[in-house]
Amino acid sequence: MDVSLGTLIGQAGTFLVLVLVTMKYVWPPVTKAMEERRRKIAEGLAQSEEAEQALDKANAEADEIIREARRKAGEVIEQASQRGNQLVEQAKEEAIAERDRQVQAAEAEIRQATNQAREALRESVASLAIAGAGRVIESEIDDKRHREMLDKLAAEL
Amino acid sequence: MSFAVAAAGSSPTEYVSHHLEHLTVGEGLWTFHVDTLFFSVVLGALMLFVMWMAARRATAGVPGKLQNFVEVLVDFVDNSVKESFHGPREFVAPLAMTIFVWVLLWNLMDLIPVDYLPLLAQAVGLEYLRVVPSADVNAPFALSLSVLVLILVYSVKGKGFAGFGKEMLFHPFGKNPLLWPANILLNLVELVAKPVSLALRLFGNLYAAELIFILIAMLPWWIQFIPGGAWAVFHILVVPLQAFIFMTLTIVYLSLAYEEH
Numbered sequence: 001m002d003v004s005l006g007t008l009i010g011q012a013g014t015f016l017v018l019v020l021v022t023m024k025y026v027w028p029p030v031t032k033a034m035e036e037r038r039r040k041i042a043e044g045l046a047q048s049e050e051a052e053q054a055l056d057k058a059n060a061e062a063d064e065i066i067r068e069a070r071r072k073a074g075e076v077i078e079q080a081s082q083r084g085n086q087l088v089e090q091a092k093e094e095a096i097a098e099r100d101r102q103v104q105a106a107e108a109e110i111r112q113a114t115n116q117a118r119e120a121l122r123e124s125v126a127s128l129a130i131a132g133a134g135r136v137i138e139s140e141i142d143d144k145r146h147r148e149m150l151d152k153l154a155a156e157l
Numbered sequence: 158m159s160f161a162v163a164a165a166g167s168s169p170t171e172y173v174s175h176h177l178e179h180l181t182v183g184e185g186l187w188t189f190h191v192d193t194l195f196f197s198v199v200l201g202a203l204m205l206f207v208m209w210m211a212a213r214r215a216t217a218g219v220p221g222k223l224q225n226f227v228e229v230l231v232d233f234v235d236n237s238v239k240e241s242f243h244g245p246r247e248f249v250a251p252l253a254m255t256i257f258v259w260v261l262l263w264n265l266m267d268l269i270p271v272d273y274l275p276l277l278a279q280a281v282g283l284e285y286l287r288v289v290p291s292a293d294v295n296a297p298f299a300l301s302l303s304v305l306v307l308i309l310v311y312s313v314k315g316k317g318f319a320g321f322g323k324e325m326l327f328h329p330f331g332k333n334p335l336l337w338p339a340n341i342l343l344n345l346v347e348l349v350a351k352p353v354s355l356a357l358r359l360f361g362n363l364y365a366a367e368l369i370f371i372l373i374a375m376l377p378w379w380i381q382f383i384p385g386g387a388w389a390v391f392h393i394l395v396v397p398l399q400a401f402i403f404m405t406l407t408i409v410y411l412s413l414a415y416e417e418h
Binding site: 002003004005006007008009010011014015017018019021022023026027028029030032033034036037039040 | 179183187188189190193194197209215231232252293298302303
């Protein structure tokens with residue numbers, strides 16, 4: 001063991017420099033980077049947890065919305081089919097009413113035409129009768145008195 | 158007789174003592190072991206350079222391989238410090254890492270075949286060369302005496318002058334003034350024993366290991382790989398272990414100094 005004060009002091013000085021440089025330029029950046037990374041990872045994990053929860057919530061909401069939509073669609077279909085039935089029913093009724101109306105109108109027309117024809121016939125028969133009677137009797141006939149009588153006769157037809 | 162001994166042109170005793178001679182400058186106490194200083198400074202610079210390369214580009218994103226390596230080291234040291242030292246770590250943790258890596262690099266020099274660097278040195282005209290700083294008693298002692306200074310600093314920092322003085326006087330036997338001399342004596346012994354044991358443990362291990370490598374080097378060349386290989390493998394265990402022990406005990410001593418007990 002050869003003790004050498006010079007070596008001892010030189011070594012201690014070197015050691016001091018090494019420690020100070022390590023403390024100032026090596027340790028802080030490395031530990032800072034590690035701490036930063038640890039924080040980032042923790043944040044990432046927390047965020048993924050949050051996202052998972054949000055996804056669950058969104059899925060539940062989506063299910064709810066789909067259920068609601070199905071329910072509404074069912075209602076709409078139900079309403080539509082009811083409305084359809086109503087329309088068919090109404091159309092049927094209207095068609096029947098229209099038919100009845102047209103039938104009645106036609107009957108009225110027929111009746112009117114019949115009456116007109118009858119009136120015309122009656123008049124012609126009266127004129128014819130008068131003419132016939134005029135020609136047969138030829139002579140003096142009170143046109144006025146006899147027409148009255150004949151009109152009465154014609155009304156009996 | 159092996160090539161190395163033959164090359165030294167000497168007896169086995171001369172070969173061994175030649176290997177244990179330092180490359181020096183100066184006289185007496187003010188002798189400088191140039192080899193120890195050179196290798197520890199070069200290793201220290203290498204350590205700082207590698208660490209600094211990693212620290213300079215340290216990113217919180219995906220780390221590179223170098224950063225990963227340094228981070229593993231930093232994490233390991235930081236956890237070791239966290240376990241025993243319950244004060245601010247801004248200084249203690251980098252201190253512990255410096256000790257660990259520097260001592261580890263010193264010890265690793267022991268795995269370079271014992272004759273390579275000395276023969277290379279002889280080729281450029283340097284007569285003696287010892288390449289393992291931890292096998293030079295001055296290097297471990299320089300470290301452990303620095304640690305002693307830090308123990309004193311942290312004692313005062315943690316407990317104050319009064320607290321530290323009280324502990325020196327009252328601990329461990331009691332407050333009775335008659336016991337003060339015994340207390341002081343015991344505390345001083347304890348205080349001195351720490352750096353001495355710290356340094357001698359490292360020095361003893363590495364010096365012995367170096368000596369055994371030197372002895373193995375004197376065997377016939379064709380048999381050397383068996384004991385040499387076995388000893389090197391065993392040494393791979395000793396190298397980091399001694400560095401780790403030095404670091405851990407430093408932390409423990411500082412924590413004992415810093416905390417009330």
